[in-house]
Amino acid sequence: xxxxxxxSMVNMPFKHFLYVFLGFFSVIQAYGQEKVLTMxxxxxxALSNYASIKAKASQLNASKAFLKETKSEYLPDVNLSxxxxxxxINGQNGPSYGYRGLSVASSGPALPNQNWNAAxxxxxxxxxxxxxxxxxxxxxxxxxxxxxxxxxxxxxxxEQFQHQVRVATSYLNLLAAQQLAKxxxxxxxxxxxxxxVVVARVKNGLNPGVDxxxxxxxxxxxxxxxxxxxxxxxxxxxxxxxYLGITPQNFVLxxxxxxxxxxxxxxxxxxxxxxxxxxKYYRDRIGxxxxxxxxxxxxxxxxxxxxxxxxxRGSGFNSAYGTDQxxxxxxxxxxxxxxxxxxxxxxxxxxxxxNPFRVHYNVQSQRFTSEQYQHEYNLVSQQLRDxxxxxxxxxxxALKNYHEVPVEVKAASDAYVxxxxxxKNGLANIVDFTQALYTLNRAEVDKDIAYxxxxxxxxxxxxxxxxxxxxxxxx
Numbered sequence: 001x002x003x004x005x006x007x008s009m010v011n012m013p014f015k016h017f018l019y020v021f022l023g024f025f026s027v028i029q030a031y032g033q034e035k036v037l038t039m040x041x042x043x044x045x046a047l048s049n050y051a052s053i054k055a056k057a058s059q060l061n062a063s064k065a066f067l068k069e070t071k072s073e074y075l076p077d078v079n080l081s082x083x084x085x086x087x088x089i090n091g092q093n094g095p096s097y098g099y100r101g102l103s104v105a106s107s108g109p110a111l112p113n114q115n116w117n118a119a120x121x122x123x124x125x126x127x128x129x130x131x132x133x134x135x136x137x138x139x140x141x142x143x144x145x146x147x148x149x150x151x152x153x154x155x156x157x158x159e160q161f162q163h164q165v166r167v168a169t170s171y172l173n174l175l176a177a178q179q180l181a182k183x184x185x186x187x188x189x190x191x192x193x194x195x196x197v198v199v200a201r202v203k204n205g206l207n208p209g210v211d212x213x214x215x216x217x218x219x220x221x222x223x224x225x226x227x228x229x230x231x232x233x234x235x236x237x238x239x240x241x242x243y244l245g246i247t248p249q250n251f252v253l254x255x256x257x258x259x260x261x262x263x264x265x266x267x268x269x270x271x272x273x274x275x276x277x278x279x280k281y282y283r284d285r286i287g288x289x290x291x292x293x294x295x296x297x298x299x300x301x302x303x304x305x306x307x308x309x310x311x312x313r314g315s316g317f318n319s320a321y322g323t324d325q326x327x328x329x330x331x332x333x334x335x336x337x338x339x340x341x342x343x344x345x346x347x348x349x350x351x352x353x354x355n356p357f358r359v360h361y362n363v364q365s366q367r368f369t370s371e372q373y374q375h376e377y378n379l380v381s382q383q384l385r386d387x388x389x390x391x392x393x394x395x396x397x398a399l400k401n402y403h404e405v406p407v408e409v410k411a412a413s414d415a416y417v418x419x420x421x422x423x424k425n426g427l428a429n430i431v432d433f434t435q436a437l438y439t440l441n442r443a444e445v446d447k448d449i450a451y452x453x454x455x456x457x458x459x460x461x462x463x464x465x466x467x468x469x470x471x472x473x474x475x
Contacts, residue, residue: 038254039171040472042244046167047160049245056156063145063152070145074138076130076306084122084336088115109322119316119328120335128308135301144291151284158277165463167243168471172455174236175253179448181229187441188222190416194437195219197424211430218434258451261402262458262474265395269465276384276466282377286370293366300359302351309345312338384464391461398450398457405443405450412436412443 047053088106131138198215201207241248273279316335320327329335419436422428455471462471 036252036254039168039257039475042167042171042240043164043472045244045246046163050163050243051245053156053159053163056152056159060149060152060156063149067142067145067149070142073141076128076132079125079127079129081123081125081127084120086118086120086335088118108317111325115325117317117325117328119330120314120332121316122314122336122338124312124338126310128306130306131303132306133304135298137295137298137301137303140291140295140298144288144295147284147288147291151281151288154277154281154284158281161277161466161468163243164468164472165459167240168459169456170236170240170243171253172257172452172459174233174240174251175257176448176452177229177233177236178253179258179452180445181226181233183441183444183448184222184226184229186444187437188219188226190437190440191215191219191222194420194433198430201424201426206426207430214430214434218437256475257455258448260475261399261451261454262471264474265399265454265458267470267474269461269467269470271465271467273381273384273388273466278466279377279381279384282373282380286373286377289366289370289373293363293370296359296362296366299362300356302349305348305350307346307348308343310341310343312341314338314340384466387460387464391457391464394457394460395454398453401446401450402454405447409443409447412440416440 195215195218198207198211202209202212237251238248240251274283314335314337316330317328416436416439419428419433423430423433458474459471462468
């Protein structure tokens, strides 16, 4: 098979051969390239996968379903009942109490002696009970549940917002760790180059043997620094994987955050602080508590109810059974066929007059809960205002370092090249050269941190203002 392919390729025109070669090359290149995880893709993946967001969504759905149930509570209770029995009807003059349904409700004449005459009987019942007026209790209960639905909606929104910030922070931290690892790899490569030069010069007697020891120490230090940097990359990668709701893996991230600054760092948020997702959630907690206090107040008032009953009864005992104990039949059909009907309807009034005393303290407790939520709201509001002021300062300082770091890198790079050249020619000692090596490594690390800090500062401002668009739409 391979020979046939080779022969056909040899015999084909050069132009066709070139097309095939380019095709194979493009396929190989495509397989060799890893997919870049962009910031926006990471955010979408996290919002759809993260377990806490799914939990908040389920909580919201549960509260919506319970709201429907709460609205239906105002509907009257309509009960249909049917029973068919077989038993005796011995009656007895005297009081009795059917505690929790533990005695039978047999009705019949009070005979002088016990007998075991038994027949079939039946009861068919339709019942309606409707608490039609309770001083707005049902309406207030619906309002409470509506505010709970609103609270859960804002709880989901603030969880999504906070998770977006967490994912963006983790993304930038991982990208910074990867850049620092690259800087440490470059430092190790330079240390290895130094080691080769030093060993060659020491073998030729151009430098003292101690230079070789110092070079070896520098290589070991560079390897340790690289290992630590790689461990940090793994830690940050696992953290990002956790936030994305996927298994840990190696990520290829968007390099825009280490190659350029945001397009407009001075952009102001269009979101009013009162509409910050976190503040809306804290404000809704107060609203729910206030509505619960209103609902609790209605429990102190009486309830007006409408009720109605329509029933039919059948019995195998006929009307003469009181004087003639043989006047009954054990026929199932005769016993369950209804022959007597009754109806009843009316209006009831129920009020536990001790309820106002208990409810008073319940309402008082709920109002203190509202005060607690109000104080927590004020605290979070003040913290966010302080963070907004700090955010502008952080952005200003990050930009200063961003503009200054190229000067540091250029100077350190020039110094390194100069000391490297001087050392190779015997015009500088190894201490001067390793100092230049350290300075260049520090400058490269400062560059990676400075670029990343500008984006981190902008993210901090987005988190403080509640406007994630300030960050995600700025590149």
